[in-house]
Structures are given as C-alpha cells and as structure tokens.
Amino acid sequence: MSVNLYDATVPIFTKHLTGVSKWLDKAAAYADAKKFDVQVLLDSRLAPDQYPFTRQIQAACDQAKFTCAKLTGKDAPSHPDTEKTIDELRARVKTVLDYLGTFKREDFAGAEDRQCKHTWMPAPMRGGDYLDHFCLPNFHFHLTTAYAILRHNGVDLGKNDYVVDLPFVK
Numbered sequence: 741m742s743v744n745l746y747d748a749t750v751p752i753f754t755k756h757l758t759g760v761s762k763w764l765d766k767a768a769a770y771a772d773a774k775k776f777d778v779q780v781l782l783d784s785r786l787a788p789d790q791y792p793f794t795r796q797i798q799a800a801c802d803q804a805k806f807t808c809a810k811l812t813g814k815d816a817p818s819h820p821d822t823e824k825t826i827d828e829l830r831a832r833v834k835t836v837l838d839y840l841g842t843f844k845r846e847d848f849a850g851a852e853d854r855q856c857k858h859t860w861m862p863a864p865m866r867g868g869d870y871l872d873h874f875c876l877p878n879f880h881f882h883l884t885t886a887y888a889i890l891r892h893n894g895v896d897l898g899k900n901d902y903v904v905d906l907p908f909v910k
Contacts, residue, residue: 745811745871746848750840752876753804756883757833757840759904760797763890763897764833768826770895778826784889795821796886797829800879801836806858807875808843811851811867 771778785792791799798821809816817839823829850867857864865874887902 744845744848745851745867746843746845748871748876749804749808749811749848750843753807753879754837754840755904756879757801757804757837759901760800760883760886761830761833763887763895763901764826764830766897766901767890767895774894781890781893781895782824782826782829784893786885786889786892790885791882793886793889794823794829796882796889798823798832800882800886801832803875803879803882805836805839807871807879808840810856810858811854811871812843812847813854814847 767781768778771781782794783792798819801819805816805819808814817835819832819835823832852866852868854867855864856867856870883902887897891897
C-alpha cells in the first residue's frame with residue numbers, strides 16, 4: 741500500500757493553524773477584559789532562552805509551509821517574520837492557510853522517499869523520516885509552547901482548543 745503524506749500534513753496543519761486563529765481571538769478578548777495591552781501576551785515567553793509567543797506562531801507557520809514545500813519539491817513563499825501585532829499574526833496564519841490550500845493529494849506523490857534538506861542540516865532526510873522525526877514534532881513543539889504561554893498568562897484555553905475538531909466516525 742502506498743502512503744500519501746498529504747493526509748499527515750495539509751489537513752493537520754490546517755486544522756491546528758485554524759485553531760491558532762481562535763487562540764488569537766481569545767487572547768485579544770482576555771487582554772481587553774482585563775484592561776491590558778495584548779502586546780504583553782505577544783511578547784511573553786516561558787523561559788528567557790525561548791522564543792516569545794509571536795515567534796512561536798511564526799515558527800509553527802514556517803514549519804507547516806516548509807514541510808509541504810519540501811515534501812512536494814516546491815519552493816515555499818518567503819515570510820520575513822516582521823509581525824508585531826495580533827492582526828499581523830492573524831494575517832500570517834491566514835497567508836499560510838491559503839498556501840496550504842493550494843496543495844493537492846497528487847502533489848505528494850513520491851514524497852515518502854523524496855530527499856528533504858535545509859541549509860542547516862548536515863545531510864538530507866528521506867521525506868517520511870523528515871515528516872515523522874522533525875516536521876511534526878517541531879510544529880507541535882512551537883504550537884504547544886505558544887498554547888502554554890497563553891495558558892500561563894491566564895487566557896481561557898483548554899485541551900479542546902489545542903486538539904480542535906476530532907474526526908469521529910459517524
């Protein structure tokens with residue numbers, strides 16, 4: 741049976757980044773209700789040596805777009821990581837969601853064995869390994885950290901805000 745990595749990428753990234761859009765709404769509403777500048781949340785971090793919230797979202801967006809681009813042999817769009825406001829972060833997420841929407845299942849033909857490499861990697865990785873051992877863990881690392889930053893600061897998020905919609909069989 742042939743594996744198509746589309747199912748492990750585009751729908752998963754789309755689902756979770758759509759969830760991030762809702763986190764941003766909740767963060768803005770929380771800051772408004774508590775009467776503080778939402779920038780406090782965007783600049784927050786869990787540890788001094790970790791990225792702040794804004795950079796965590798940028799990194800998750802980058803991981804989603806680079807994963808799909810590398811697995812399909814395409815060039816990813818460039819995003820200069822200049823977002824400073826919640827509206828700019830919303831736009832970044834939407835831009836990446838729109839980009840993910842351009843991929844089709846057939847784009848991923850042969851992706852399991854396609855050689856994937858970044859300039860910082862000492863050698864290429866097989867596509868399936870690239871996805872399983874780097875891309876998905878890295879994507880979820882940045883999302884989990886962003887989620888934890890908001891939770892740590894009091895934003896009313898629960899587990900269902902992270903796992904989003906589950907594909908129950910009807």
